[in-house]
Amino acid sequence: GAVVSQHPSWVICKSGTSVKIECRSLDFQATTMFWYRQFPKQSLMLMATSNEGSKATYEQGVEKDKFLINHASLTLSTLTVTSAHPEDSSFYICSARVAEPGLAFQGRYYNEQFFGPGTRLTVL
Amino acid sequence: AQKITQTQPGMFVQEKEAVTLDCTYDTSDQSYGLFWYKQPSSGEMIFLIYQGSYDEQNATEGRYSLNFQKARKSANLVISASQLGDSAMYFCAMREGVDSSYKLIFGSGTRLLVRP
Numbered sequence: 398g399a400v401v402s403q404h405p406s407w408v409i410c411k412s413g414t415s416v417k418i419e420c421r422s423l424d425f426q427a428t429t430m431f432w433y434r435q436f437p438k439q440s441l442m443l444m445a446t447s448n449e450g451s452k453a454t455y456e457q458g459v460e461k462d463k464f465l466i467n468h469a470s471l472t473l474s475t476l477t478v479t480s481a482h483p484e485d486s487s488f489y490i491c492s493a494r495v496a497e498p499g500l501a502f503q504g505r506y507y508n509e510q511f512f513g514p515g516t517r518l519t520v521l
Numbered sequence: 522a523q524k525i526t527q528t529q530p531g532m533f534v535q536e537k538e539a540v541t542l543d544c545t546y547d548t549s550d551q552s553y554g555l556f557w558y559k560q561p562s563s564g565e566m567i568f569l570i571y572q573g574s575y576d577e578q579n580a581t582e583g584r585y586s587l588n589f590q591k592a593r594k595s596a597n598l599v600i601s602a603s604q605l606g607d608s609a610m611y612f613c614a615m616r617e618g619v620d621s622s623y624k625l626i627f628g629s630g631t632r633l634l635v636r637p
Contacts, residue, residue, distance in 0.1 A: 512566035
């Protein structure tokens with residue numbers, strides 16, 4: 398249980414184009430999903446918190462108009478990198494927080510985050 | 522100030538030996554959670570172990586144990602009987618309790634290499 402998928406797993410695009418990355422919780426509902434960015438050999442940096450049915454909360458320094466986040470359902474959040482530039486090339490990881498109270502996965506706490514496999518974006 | 526500090530950028534360990542990865546944290550919350558994740562070269566984040574701030578006993582999960590010293594604000598990961606497959610990046614993370622957004626704050630990571 399608690400599987401999170403991301404699509405695509407990797408994408409190469411031209412500068413100036415927009416790229417959409419999907420994050421899905423496959424076997425649980427996630428009222429909250431998180432989007433992280435990771436540069437090579439660096440740690441994960443939280444970009445934004447995505448709540449189902451409401452606007453995303455962006456971390457300081459993250460351009461909300463450049464990184465559009467939509468959380469339209471309890472199992473899907475999307476990150477769109479608009480007008481991508483080479484400096485946007487990075488590894489993007491999403492995570493989903495288990496929402497159902499009392500739901501335990503192998504004895505773990507219900508409010509834990511489960512991570513997707515990541516999407517590697519390369520902007521030429 | 523850094524909320525999560527991992528002072529070891531890289532570590533080597535001989536196969537079958539134990540290794541300790543250091544993590545210190547900074548918070549004024551009474552309720553918080555500490556996590557360790559493994560990130561192999563594929564990039565996926567693999568949950569290893571969790572310690573709640575009110576847990577009196579150190580968490581254990583198979584070969585992984587967390588040496589939780591609350592007064593010193595440290596949450597070191599101990600991997601026993603290292604295996605070649607343990608070679609990866611390891612991240613310590615904290616979830617603070619007051620902020621109900623459940624955000625995780627990650628340390629800079631430690632790259633572990635297991636020697637045969």
